Amino acid sequence: MSDNQPQGNYYNKYESKNIIEKRLMQGFFNSIDRCLDQIKFQRVLEAGCGEGHVTDYIKRRYKCTIEGFDIGEEAINxxxxxxxxxxxxxxxxxxxxxxxxxxxxxxxxxxxxLEQYEKALEELFRISKKYVLVSVPREPLWRFLNLCRLKYVKDLGNTPGHINHWGHKEFKRLLSKYGNIIDTQSPLPWQVILLEKR
Known part of the structure; x- marks a missing residue:
């Protein structure tokens, strides 16, 4: 396993008490809702679920059958x-x-x-019957905002473990190889894309 392979959250933004971070997270979840409210689904898998916060949110919001996985034993525990x-x-x-x-x-x-992000995307689309929802940080905005709050300055705002960086057009171009884009959302400072499997 690569040292860059994520094992849970580097920083637990889901439980932050900071009012700004709470608003950003609410925007993130609202974007997920805007995507998922358009489709019908019952059985869901969250890949790389970390400590399970998004998994739990989707289960409660959509009353679906859901499970999650991560590579990190500590995160799964x-x-x-x-x-x-x-x-x-x-x-x-x-x-x-x-x-x-x-x-x-x-x-x-x-x-x-992920060093082999294309292999990971192939797996995600392989096991989906119909839909895939993917989110990543929106670059270079993500790093700029980190620098504004004086975080990871020596790495020019790059969060530890982030080895891939996509702007909005690049990310859409990448995902378009695997499915048809249904919706794109840009909650500050992320990008969230819902796709239908071809």
Whole structure:
């Protein structure tokens, strides 16, 4: 496993008490809602679920059957403690033990960490029956905002572990190779794209 492979959240933005971060996270979840409100789904998988916050949000908001996985044992153990009614597993995103069995596959804040992000995307689309939702930081805005708050200055605002950086057009171009784009959202400072499998 690469040192850059994410294992949970580098910084737990989901539980932040900071009012600005809470508003940013609300914008992120609102964007997920705007995408998912357009489609019908029942069985969902979250890939790279970390401590399970997005998994739990989707379960509560959409009353669906959902499970999550991450490569990090510590993150999965936390997810199991936090959200006891959701099944969580340890898997590599590159070799998933599923067939084409999920109506929706969700992958938030993961592929910016992956050396083999195209292999990961192939797996996500392989196991989806119809839809895939992916989010990543919006660059270069992400790094600029980190610099504004004097974070990761020696790395020019790059969050530790982020090895891939996409602007909006580049990210859409990448994902278009795998599916048809249904919707794009740009909650500050992310980009969220919903696709339908071809």
């Amino acid at each position: 936390k997810a199991k403690r936090y959200f006891v009614d959701i099944p969580f597993y340890i898997h590599s995103i590159y070799e998933l033990p599923y067939e084409e069995e999920f109506d929706l596959v969700v992958c938030c804040e993961v592929i910016e960490h």
